Every structure is written in structure tokens, then in C-alpha cells.
Amino acid sequence: MTAQFRAVLYTQWKWSRIIVVLGTVGAFAIPLLSLQGAARADRGALQAQDLLRSVQSWGTLYPLLAATLGLLVAIAAWAADHRGRHIHALTLPLPRWRYVLLRFGAGFALLAAPIAAVLIGALLATVTATLPPGLQAYPLALALRFALAVFVAYAVFFAVSAGTARTAGIILAVIAALILVQVVASMANLDLNLLETLQAALVFGPGPLVVFTGRWMLVDV
Amino acid sequence: MFHGIDPRSPIPLYVQIAERVRLAIATGALDPAAPLPSVRQLAAELRINPATVVQAYRDLEAQGFVEIRHGAGTFVRELAPGRRARERSQQAVALVRKLLAEARRSGVTLAELQRALETELGVKAT
Amino acid sequence: MNQAILIEGLHYRVGKTFAISELDLHVPVGSIYGFLGPNGSGKTTTIRLILGLLRPLGGRITVLGDPMPEHYARVLGRVGYVPEQPHLDGTLTVGELIAFQSAFYPRWDRARAAELLTKFELDAEQLFGRLSKGQKAKVMILLALAQCGELLVLDEPTDGLDPVVRRDILGALLTYVSERGATIFISSHLVHELERVCDWVAVMDNGRLITESPMEKLKHGTKRLVVSGAPRDVTNPPFRMLAREAGNGAGESWVVGDWEPDMASYIEGLGASVRDVIDLDLEDGFVELLRSFRRVPQ
Numbered sequence: 100m101t102a103q104f105r106a107v108l109y110t111q112w113k114w115s116r117i118i119v120v121l122g123t124v125g126a127f128a129i130p131l132l133s134l135q136g137a138a139r140a141d142r143g144a145l146q147a148q149d150l151l152r153s154v155q156s157w158g159t160l161y162p163l164l165a166a167t168l169g170l171l172v173a174i175a176a177w178a179a180d181h182r183g184r185h186i187h188a189l190t191l192p193l194p195r196w197r198y199v200l201l202r203f204g205a206g207f208a209l210l211a212a213p214i215a216a217v218l219i220g221a222l223l224a225t226v227t228a229t230l231p232p233g234l235q236a237y238p239l240a241l242a243l244r245f246a247l248a249v250f251v252a253y254a255v256f257f258a259v260s261a262g263t264a265r266t267a268g269i270i271l272a273v274i275a276a277l278i279l280v281q282v283v284a285s286m287a288n289l290d291l292n293l294l295e296t297l298q299a300a301l302v303f304g305p306g307p308l309v310v311f312t313g314r315w316m317l318v319d320v
Numbered sequence: 321m322f323h324g325i326d327p328r329s330p331i332p333l334y335v336q337i338a339e340r341v342r343l344a345i346a347t348g349a350l351d352p353a354a355p356l357p358s359v360r361q362l363a364a365e366l367r368i369n370p371a372t373v374v375q376a377y378r379d380l381e382a383q384g385f386v387e388i389r390h391g392a393g394t395f396v397r398e399l400a401p402g403r404r405a406r407e408r409s410q411q412a413v414a415l416v417r418k419l420l421a422e423a424r425r426s427g428v429t430l431a432e433l434q435r436a437l438e439t440e441l442g443v444k445a446t
Numbered sequence: 447m448n449q450a451i452l453i454e455g456l457h458y459r460v461g462k463t464f465a466i467s468e469l470d471l472h473v474p475v476g477s478i479y480g481f482l483g484p485n486g487s488g489k490t491t492t493i494r495l496i497l498g499l500l501r502p503l504g505g506r507i508t509v510l511g512d513p514m515p516e517h518y519a520r521v522l523g524r525v526g527y528v529p530e531q532p533h534l535d536g537t538l539t540v541g542e543l544i545a546f547q548s549a550f551y552p553r554w555d556r557a558r559a560a561e562l563l564t565k566f567e568l569d570a571e572q573l574f575g576r577l578s579k580g581q582k583a584k585v586m587i588l589l590a591l592a593q594c595g596e597l598l599v600l601d602e603p604t605d606g607l608d609p610v611v612r613r614d615i616l617g618a619l620l621t622y623v624s625e626r627g628a629t630i631f632i633s634s635h636l637v638h639e640l641e642r643v644c645d646w647v648a649v650m651d652n653g654r655l656i657t658e659s660p661m662e663k664l665k666h667g668t669k670r671l672v673v674s675g676a677p678r679d680v681t682n683p684p685f686r687m688l689a690r691e692a693g694n695g696a697g698e699s700w701v702v703g704d705w706e707p708d709m710a711s712y713i714e715g716l717g718a719s720v721r722d723v724i725d726l727d728l729e730d731g732f733v734e735l736l737r738s739f740r741r742v743p744q
Binding site for chain 3: 327328330332333359360363364365366367368369370371372
């Protein structure tokens with residue numbers, strides 16, 4: 100089993116190494132950039148406001164990065180198999196569920212790098228910054244939240260990507276139909292807000308996608 | 321020795337192979353104790369089923385021309401001297417039979433055939 | 447287990463028009479079994495069913511003693527497969543593909559893989575996607591052979607390849623068979639290639655099996671007869687009447703299958719006489735078989 104995992108990991112690394120490397124660099128940079136202003140110790144109470152604003156606005160990048168990494172690594176995991184119509188995978192001598200698990204595990208193993216980068220970057224930023232009084236840093240909580248977001252994004256996109264091209268096509272078609280209905284409705288001045296309701300249901304309702312909402316604060320009160 | 325083996329001929333492949341070996345033995349092209357190509361080699365070279373080669377070699381062994389030594393290969397046997405001459409004359413008869421059959425099929429008469437033979441050999445029959 | 451592949455009453459449907467029905471195949475262990483048929487006759491579909499890529503609608507498939515597709519994971523470890531179209535990832539190198547494959551087969555033969563890499567003149571550093579058609583075929587054959595399976599299933603492995611590559615591939619396959627006694631199931635529409643190599647042959651057309659017989663019997667049993675004085679109706683002959691055409695005065699031209707020399711007496715018994723018996727090579731016999739099969743309303 101380990102030889103098989105190594106083999107799958109190698110190929111997935113080859114397919115997604117650019118994404119993973121860039122993502123890791125970005126993941127490392129964001130916490131550092133978000134605490135840029137905190138190095139200067141000669142400001143007054145106003146600095147806390149500026150700092151919080153900076154942290155919050157940079158913070159919007161975390162869920163974006165998590166979603167992007169999850170999406171791209173998931174796509175890379177299945178792209179080659181889709182191209183070959185899965186014939187190679189289906190003729191390998193192992194149960195299909197085990198093969199899927201190997202691919203899933205390999206992708207997630209690769210995503211450990213950007214997650215670690217967030218943790219290290221956050222810790223480094225926290226250590227090198229002088230925080231104004233009353234503010235606390237939460238590097239660990241941030242990294243954990245990032246890890247969860249990456250996992251959720253990857254899992255969702257992996258499941259979609261693993262389906263047949265037809266399933267993916269159906270999903271895209273449904274989304275396109277929703278958008279079309281929305282456009283038509285707004286042109287006819289109908290009070291219909293499909294996408295927002297959907298978004299509200301998916302993202303704000305209790306569920307794994309909640310992790311993407313709200314503020315991502317490295318430093319907070 | 322084996323080039324020209326014809327899978328499309330009505331003569332089975334293993335018979336064709338065995339014939340070539342017998343001819344080579346009869347004419348001395350293959351010496352006693354000489355090794356025949358291995359089954360694997362010959363099958364791959366001629367691009368035929370290894371089972372065909374095995375069958376040919378087995379037939380040759382049954383007829384007493386070769387000896388199959390497991391692990392070592394197949395080797396030509398020492399033939400009794402009369403045997404070789406007999407084999408050659410058998411080959412000659414087979415050739416003549418073929419010629420006569422062809423002649424019959426193309427409508428060449430026996431007399432025409434004989435004349436052609438004499439011309440080719442440069443000998444006039446009395 | 448004396449059959450490497452056993453198919454009984456196979457039934458499968460693709461869309462509304464094409465169906466495989468009542469297919470029975472018996473592939474003896476250690477044989478080189480040719481699967482002939484024109485394009486679109488169902489050869490690739492049958493192979494996919496054998497490998498568990500498709501699930502039959504009816505009938506039974508047993509590969510190496512195990513039912514398919516139920517035991518696919520176990521069976522596929524003993525089967526080497528070469529599909530019609532290259533199925534490997536073009537962004538990996540030849541060496542990487544070999545490394546990947548070797549992780550999944552405990553009986554992987556590293557020496558054979560290395561030997562074939564040299565023999566096939568392949569460069570391990572080259573990307574699979576950049577290889578020529580013949581080189582891609584060689585890589586797929588290399589992987590299938592290094593897996594050391596007891597059964598090789600090849601779907602038109604030499605189709606569209608130049609003669610040199612075909613020779614190399616056939617040579618490697620035959621060497622493997624001689625050394626390991628494996629069974630080869632090879633589908634093709636290149637009759638001449640199969641003729642020299644197969645000891646069994648099955649002919650398929652439009653989803654149905656026309657005939658399954660030892661190669662020698664099909665090759666030498668198919669003859670063109672010149673018959674004069676035969677009655678109009680010939681019912682239940684001991685041979686297979688494939689075609690019957692009026693001749694040019696010398697007699698009628700019959701194309702028959704499963705012919706044996708002593709069957710001439712049967713024809714004489716009808717009051718006719720056999721003027722000539724002409725050998726047909728496998729390609730001609732194959733064509734006549736198909737023609738006669740298609741004439742009969744299904």
C-alpha cells in the first residue's frame with residue numbers, strides 16, 4: 100500500500116507542483132503582509148484601528164487562497180485520468196474505492212505545505228511584530244481554520260472532479276441555468292434572488308462551508 | 321534456412337519447418353550434433369506460435385532426426401549413412417511430384433516437359 | 447481451470463442499434479487466441495466486458511477461474527492489457543510510467559522491463575505524449591509484459607503501425623509466451639498477422655460470433671470447389687456451405703468451410719462431381735465467411 104501511495108503521490112506532485120509551490124509562497128506571505136505596520140512601535144491608540152483594518156482586509160485572501168488551492172489540486176488529481184477516460188485506473192489491480200482514497204490522500208498530503216506555510220508565516224509575523232496593547236494574536240487558530248477551509252474546498256472539488264465529465268457538465272449546466280433564470284428575472288424586474296438565496300443556504304447555513312465566511316483575523320481583540 | 325516459410329500455404333507451418341530441417345540435414349548444411357535454434361528464438365524470429373516450433377521439433381525427434389535435451393536445446397543426431405541418401409532421394413521424388421502436378425495444372429504435356437528438361441540440362445536423350 | 451477466458455451466453459447492449467448477443471467464447475490456457483472481425487463488430491466491447499470495464503446485461507464471464515466483473519481487483523493483477531488507443535498520461539515520462547506501474551504489481555519483472563526498454567529503443571526520459579504511435583504501443587506492451595501476467599489481452603495492438611514496429615512487438619510477445627507459457631487474447635482485423643501466430647481463432651460480426659475453431663481447421667477447411675452436375679438443393683451437407691455461384695461452364699463455384707477431403711464422396715453421392723479443390727488463404731476464407739453470414743437474415 101505504501102508503494103502505491105508513493106507512486107500516486109509522485110504523479111500528483113508532478114501535476115500540481117506549480118500550484119502547490121505558488122500557494123505555499125502566498126500562504127507564507129499573507130500573514131506577514133497583514134502585520135506589516137505593526138513593526139513600528141511609535142504610534143498611539145490609532146495604530147490599533149489601522150492594524151485591525153489591515154489584518155481584516157488581508158484576511159479576505161485566506162478563504163480565497165484555500166478555495167483556489169482546493170480547486171486546482173483537486174482538478175490536477177483527476178485531469179490525467181479524465182483524459183485517458185479512466186481506462187488505466189480501471190485496469191489497475193486494486194478496488195476502485197482504494198484508488199480514489201489514494202488520490203484523495205495524495206492531494207491532501209501536498210496541501211500540507213501551504214497549510215504549514217500559513218502557520219509558520221503567522222507565527223513568524225506574530226513574533227516579529229510589536230502588537231499595540233489590548234490586541235492578541237491567534238496564529239494557531241488562523242492556521243487551523245485555514246487547514247479546515249483547504250480540506251473542505253479540496254474535498255468538495257475532489258468529489259465533483261472525480262465524477263464523470265458528464266456529472267461535472269450537469270453541475271455546470273445547473274449553475275448556468277440558475278444564472279440564466281436570475282438574469283431573465285432581473286430583466287423582467289421580478290423580485291427573484293436565486294443566487295443569493297442559494298449562497299445564503301450553502302454558505303451561511305450550518306454546514307462545512309461556514310468556515311469560509313466571516314473575518315479571518317490573525318490579530319484581534 | 322527458414323526464410324520463405326509461408327503461413328498461407330496449405331502445408332501446415334510445422335511441416336514446413338520440419339521439412340527444411342530434414343533437407344538441411346540431408347544435404348549436410350546441418351552437421352551431426354549441431355544445435356537447432358531455440359524454440360523461443362525461432363518463434364520470435366519467424367513471428368510464429370512457439371507451439372508450432374515445438375511441434376516441428378517433436379516430429380523431427382519422432383522421426384529420429386534430432387534429439388531434444390531438456391534445458392540444453394535440440395540437437396541433430398548422427399544419421400546412419402544410408403539414411404541420408406534415402407532422405408535426399410525422397411526430397412528428389414517430392415520435387416518431381418510437384419513439377420508434374422504443376423505441369424498437369426498448366427496443361428504442359430509430358431513430352432514438352434521432357435524436352436525442356438533436356439534443354440536445361442544440356443543433355444540429349446537417345 | 448483449462449480456460450483462461452470463458453464466456454457463456456454474453457449479452458450486452460450499446461444504444462438502440464448495436465448489441466452483443468448470445469456470445470460464447472472458450473480461450474484455452476496457453477493458447478494464442480485470435481479475435482477477428484471487421485471494425486464495429488463488437489471486439490473492443492467484448493474486451494471491455496472481459497476486463498470488467500463494462501458490466502454485462504446477461505450471461506457469464508470467467509477470467510482465470512474468477513467471475514468478472516465481481517473479482518476484478520484480483521483478476522486484473524494477473525492480466526496484462528494493451529488497449530487500442532494509448533491510455534497513459536502524456537505528461538509523464540516513460541521511466542515515470544514504468545515506476546508507477548511497478549508499484550501496483552507485486553510480480554513486476556524489473557529485468558524484463560529494462561531489457562525491453564533497450565530492445566524497443568525507448569528513452570526513459572522522453573515524455574509519453576511526445577512519442578510516435580509505434581513508440582507508444584511499445585511502451586504499453588512493455589508495461590503489460592513486465593507485469594508478468596498469465597493472460598495478455600491485446601486490442602488491435604499493431605493497428606496502424608509500420609512493419610518494423612509490428613515485428614518488434616510480435617517478437618517480444620512470442621518470446622514472452624515461450625518463456626512463461628502465458629495465454630494471449632489478441633483482437634485484430636489484420637488477418638495475415640494472426641494467421642501465422644494464432645492456434646485458435648474466433649470470428650465476430652455485428653455483435654455475434656460466426657465461428658470459433660482451431661486456426662488450422664479454419665485455414666485449411668475453407669476451400670473453393672468447382673462442382674458440376676450438382677442438384678439445386680443441397681440440404682445438410684457435412685461441410686459448411688458458405689457461397690454458391692454459377693460458374694463459367696466448368697461448373698459451379700462453391701465456397702465451403704470445415705471441408706475434409708473425404709467429403710468428396712458425399713458430393714458424388716448427390717450425383718455431382720468435384721472438378722477441383724482450391725485452397726483459400728485465411729483472408730479469403732474470412733471474407734467468404736462474413737459474406738455468407740451477412741446474407742442470412744438475423
